[in-house]
Amino acid sequence: AAVETAPAIVVGSGYGGAVAALRLGQAGITTLVLEMGRLWNTPGSDGKIFCNTANPDQRSMWFKTRTEAPLASFLWLDVVNKDITPYPGVLDRVHYDNMSVYVGRGVGGGSLVNGGMAVTPRQSYFTEQFPTVDATAMYNTYFPRARTMLGVNTVDPTWFESTEWYQFTRTSRKAATNTGLTTTFVPNVYDFGYMQQEAAGTVTKSALAQEVIYGNNYGKKSLDKTYLASALGTGKVTIHTMEKVKAVTRASDGSYLLTVDRIDNTGAVVETKQYSCTYLFLGGGSLGTTELLVRARDTGTLPALDATVGAGWGPNGNTMVGRANHIWDTTGANQATMPVMGIDDWSNTDNPVFAEIAPLPIGFETWVSLYLAITKNPQRASFTYDSASGTVKLGWTAAQSAVSVAMAKKLFDRINSANATIYRSDLFGTPSKLFADDFCYHPLGGCVLGKATDNYGRVKGYSKLYITDGSLVPGNIGVNPFVTITALAERTMERVLAEDT
Numbered sequence: 001a002a003v004e005t006a007p008a009i010v011v012g013s014g015y016g017g018a019v020a021a022l023r024l025g026q027a028g029i030t031t032l033v034l035e036m037g038r039l040w041n042t043p044g045s046d047g048k049i050f051c052n053t054a055n056p057d058q059r060s061m062w063f064k065t066r067t068e069a070p071l072a073s074f075l076w077l078d079v080v081n082k083d084i085t086p087y088p089g090v091l092d093r094v095h096y097d098n099m100s101v102y103v104g105r106g107v108g109g110g111s112l113v114n115g116g117m118a119v120t121p122r123q124s125y126f127t128e129q130f131p132t133v134d135a136t137a138m139y140n141t142y143f144p145r146a147r148t149m150l151g152v153n154t155v156d157p158t159w160f161e162s163t164e165w166y167q168f169t170r171t172s173r174k175a176a177t178n179t180g181l182t183t184t185f186v187p188n189v190y191d192f193g194y195m196q197q198e199a200a201g202t203v204t205k206s207a208l209a210q211e212v213i214y215g216n217n218y219g220k221k222s223l224d225k226t227y228l229a230s231a232l233g234t235g236k237v238t239i240h241t242m243e244k245v246k247a248v249t250r251a252s253d254g255s256y257l258l259t260v261d262r263i264d265n266t267g268a269v270v271e272t273k274q275y276s277c278t279y280l281f282l283g284g285g286s287l288g289t290t291e292l293l294v295r296a297r298d299t300g301t302l303p304a305l306d307a308t309v310g311a312g313w314g315p316n317g318n319t320m321v322g323r324a325n326h327i328w329d330t331t332g333a334n335q336a337t338m339p340v341m342g343i344d345d346w347s348n349t350d351n352p353v354f355a356e357i358a359p360l361p362i363g364f365e366t367w368v369s370l371y372l373a374i375t376k377n378p379q380r381a382s383f384t385y386d387s388a389s390g391t392v393k394l395g396w397t398a399a400q401s402a403v404s405v406a407m408a409k410k411l412f413d414r415i416n417s418a419n420a421t422i423y424r425s426d427l428f429g430t431p432s433k434l435f436a437d438d439f440c441y442h443p444l445g446g447c448v449l450g451k452a453t454d455n456y457g458r459v460k461g462y463s464k465l466y467i468t469d470g471s472l473v474p475g476n477i478g479v480n481p482f483v484t485i486t487a488l489a490e491r492t493m494e495r496v497l498a499e500d501t
């Protein structure tokens with residue numbers, strides 16, 4: 001088959017890929033983006049592009065026969081998940097030993113399915129994790145640029161205090177305050193002006209209609225509405241969807257050669273394509289990028305890749321937990337799907353935890369306070385290539401998850417003790433499993449900045465090969481990660497376009 005050639009190719013259209021595509025396009029460089037998921041712009045028979053969490057259909061998940069929602073059960077009953085037809089749906093759950101990882105699939109990557117929380121890490125911890133990065137430039141230039149481009153906004157505090165949709169958050173805040181803990185509002189990319197109109201009944205509901213992990217039909221400024229729309233607007237950027245990059249090698253003239261499977265809606269490979277480019281930007285996310293490079297190094301297609309490719313992975317200390325409130329502390333039948341507050345105990349050097357107050361939007365009173373705790377778990381794992389099966393494996397262990405659980409437990413034991421409350425034991429499948437420690441939303445690392453790459457994401461061992469995504473972040477950043485990923489990508493693109501092109 002003929003080789004299609006582009007000056008620059010970007011793999012993936014999540015945060016890292018979207019920033020690369022826009023900045024390349026603005027620099028006048030013709031750029032092709034290859035994305036394995038769909039373009040989510042066509043309504044189904046119900047008139048909606050995405051389905052909600054209450055009635056998931058084939059659009060919900062990436063080639064599964066049954067949905068795999070994070071909360072597997074309620075009152076120990078398997079009432080949450082539904083049988084579906086395999087289809088290139090928007091949310092994937094990738095299974096490794098002891099850890100499964102949720103990721104978005106489609107034009108916009110994780111921005112299509114995430115909770116929109118747009119949090120800038122505290123500077124002291126950013127510096128601890130990225131000692132070689134100029135923090136002043138990050139906090140003066142790249143973080144503000146990322147927040148502006150992403151459309152970050154905050155909930156109106158007056159409306160927050162009065163609306164039924166955030167009663168669940170106020171109840172969790174009260175329990176934290178009773179414990180002497182600090183809570184903090186967190187910004188979001190969901191348009192809170194739109195949300196207030198939803199509450200007023202003047203627009204079609206999305207965050208107030210149980211839409212989030214399988215996509216939001218309205219209100220959310222996902223990347224297809226921000227960076228990627230601007231990238232396409234340069235006239236220099238093209239996106240090919242349903243095309244999965246499976247191998248990368250380098251030709252003798254220094255250009256990169258990509259082998260790509262184009263799939264159809266059943267997942268069948270309908271064409272295997274060859275692409276070539278001068279500049280290659282990897283934005284497949286922590287899993288996608290690391291898998292490509294570990295495979296390339298260990299099968300010998302890019303043999304000069306550094307030994308640290310594959311290392312330094314962590315789940316951002318993610319642990320989910322639910323508390324049972326007293327009967328008088330209701331959390332509300334109506335809950336907005338976008339979190340707006342966290343318990344910030346990161347400065348507690350004994351046990352640093354940032355816990356997002358998460359919704360349980362199932363339409364009736366549950367008395368559950370749910371949290372996604374981000375713990376300062378120092379454990380890291382590596383991806384390795386298994387030549388027998390031809391797959392890439394992740395070496396995360398249950399003992400490593402237990403470190404996150406112990407930290408979350410320390411915090412929530414304090415909250416339960418101060419409020420005379422208990423854990424909910426019916427939410428995570430197995431009876432009496434109190435902490436969800438076997439899945440994460442925040443995969444980070446695998447190609448850590450300054451180790452697998454130089455200080456700007458240039459891959460060691462090869463020129464004109466770059467990483468711009470979450471694989472650069474060393475396993476933990478202490479808050480929800482997409483603002484950090486976006487800001488680092490902005491920093492890389494500014495440097496690369498000034499020096500390498």
Ligand code: FDA
Pocket residue numbers: 011012013014015016017034035036037102103104105106107108109110111113114115116117118119213243244245246283284285286287288289292441442443468469470471479480481482483485
């Ligand atoms: P990202 O995963 O976004 O994009 C990678 C893209 O590349 C995907 O579209 C993928 O399909 C594609 N791809 C991968 N391999 C490929 C290949 N070989 N060929 C072609 N395409 C390929 N974060 C946050 O800050 N606030 C929050 O509120 C949340 N909430 C949240 C909820 C849920 C349910 C999830 C799953 C995640 C979050 N996150 C979050 C995490 C956040 O979404 C995540 O950190 C970023 O999306 C990561 O950005 P990247 O650019 O690294 O990859």
